[in-house]
Amino acid sequence: MKPIAVNDIRKLLEGKIITGPVNWKVEDAIYYTRHDHTKRNSLLFANRGDAINWVAIDKKGHSLVITDKSSINVKDVLPNTTVMQVASVVQSYWKFINYYRNQFQIPVVTITGTCGKTTTKDMIKHMLSVTWNVHASESSKNEPRRSFPYLMGIDEHTEAAVFEHGLGNSGNIKHQCMIYQPTIGIITNIGAHHLDGCVNLEGYIKAKEEIIGGIKDGGTLILNADDQNSKKLRIHGFTGKIIYFGTDAKSDYRASRITYGKGGMDFVLHADRKEYKVFVQGYGEHQVSNALAALAAVHEMGMDLKDAISRLNTYKNMERHLEFSNGKNGCTIIDDTWTNNPTSVEAALKVLDKVGKGKKIILILGDIKRLGNFEKKYHREIGSMVAARNIHALITIGEKAEEIARQAMRDGSTANIRMFKDVSDIGNRLDHLFDNQSIVLIKGPMSSRGMIEFARSLKQ
Incomplete structure (x- = not known):
């Protein structure tokens, strides 16, 4: 934080000093009931x-408590x-x-989307950090309460x-945009997620749409031209610059x-009427999409x-993002336990379609949470994808x-x-499936420490 004199804060807020040194x-600044007070010279x-x-x-040590207690x-x-x-x-x-x-007066990029937020954010930071001092949110810790710190x-x-941007309910992104006031907003893609807080897919799309109204005047909106649900976004009122990325x-x-x-994706980028050969670590066309969004953002910022x-x-791909490892009995483990939703499952299956040809495919799939009343619908859709x-x-x-299995x-x-x-019921009951011809994809909810540890136990 840039230090600010107590007296300057008093003048700004038109406050009255009741007691204490000025x-x-x-x-540092926090909201007393929402954030931990760990630093000296803090505002609360x-x-x-x-x-x-x-x-x-x-x-x-020195602390400034701002309150409306009478x-x-x-x-x-x-x-x-x-x-x-x-x-x-x-x-x-x-x-x-x-x-x-x-x-x-600096570029501030905020990113939302069902998948790819953390990867795109880290790509942007990685590319800019070679010459710029870049501040970024930590890992995928994106809950609204973290925005102020x-x-x-x-x-x-x-x-x-x-x-x-983290999204649990409608209003979350609007709140975060009021804090961040982004100059560039990115929507990576929109699938089905957090339907318990947004009622249905239409409500979820509207919740993602909040980033559009939160971009500063004259700012830039970056959208996925290939994503069908992104085409439903109401962008007619946006007066800034719109940039599209994709294969469209x-x-x-x-x-x-x-x-x-080898270890990632090769593609040709078409931009500014020129062609560029690009490599990005990490498998899947979704990774190409993340790279396109990140490249669009940093180029818009002047790189x-x-x-x-x-x-x-x-750039090094993040751990537990379709992370390939040697596993038990010579098998290949693909650890994709970072997050779990229908969009990311479909992306993982598409990667398996390419890298698993001629191999023995083993899928280990956990619960998908936060689908509200649509739980069975989306688990069944995944079952049908598997059966195909x-x-x-x-x-x-x-x-x-279990609904995935039943539908399959x-x-x-x-x-x-x-x-x-x-x-915990599995133990070594699956070991007989693993050999040097096996590719094992394990995918479960981020909140499941058990799934994460199980994935680790399968690796050599």
Whole structure:
């Protein structure tokens, strides 16, 4: 965070100092009930109804508590703590956010989508970091409550920022955009996910659409020209620049001649009426899509495409993202336990179609969560996808995933099908399936530590 004098914050928020020193600078800011207070010289927004632990706050050193409590017993406040009273904490919070964000005239990219958010974010950071100081959200920790601390991570040395949006319910992305105020917004793709919080697919699309209204005036929207649900987005009111990526002919960043290379994808990029040969680590056409979105973003930010492509060539694919490893009895393990939704399952199956030719395919699939009333529908659709392929064995883990197995059976799958209630029930019961002709895809929910550990146990 860029340090700000306590007196400057008092003037900005039109607050009243109740007690405590003022000749110091704030170097971090949190919302008292939402974030951990771990740093000294922190600003804490505290609601009038919050029970404040003055002793714990004082132990951190200088702290500024901004509150709209009508009465404060100054005897409870210890020497390191400054208390500022304001009319409304909520209004002060948003006023402070707007002030702080507009201290920085830098590119801020935010990314949403059903799949590819974290990968695209990391590609952008990787390409820019060769010459720029880039601040980014951590891993896939993208919950809305993290947005304020992430914004505070921007300081006077930051030259660009890249964040991904978490979505559990409608309104989440709008809230995050009010904090980040992005100059570039990316929607990687839209499949079925979080339908419990968004009611149905239409509601989920509208929730993703919130990024469009959250981009700063004159900003840029980057969309997937190949994605059918992205075509349903209402973009007519967007007055900024729109860039498309994909294999579709209308794409501004178009990929052609896509092939599987050694450890990743080779393709030709068509942009600015020129052609460029590109390699990106990680298998699948979805990885090409992620690369296109990232290249579009960094080029829009001013990076030369040749330099960006050269830098992308050194990008390392994330762990547990279709990660290939040697496994038990000489088999090949594909660990895809980072996330689990219908879109990512379909993408993984398409990769298997290419790399699994002539091999014995074994699928280990876990529950897909957050599908609301559409749980059975989408699990059954995956079962039909499996049945349409030459699969040696289908193993499902969890009650929801049983519907995948049942639908595969109904559709006439010839696979050896087994269902387990829990990953702990498996033990070594599958070991006889694994040999040097086997490719084993294991895919389960991010929240399942058991699935993640099981995947690790299969690797040599």
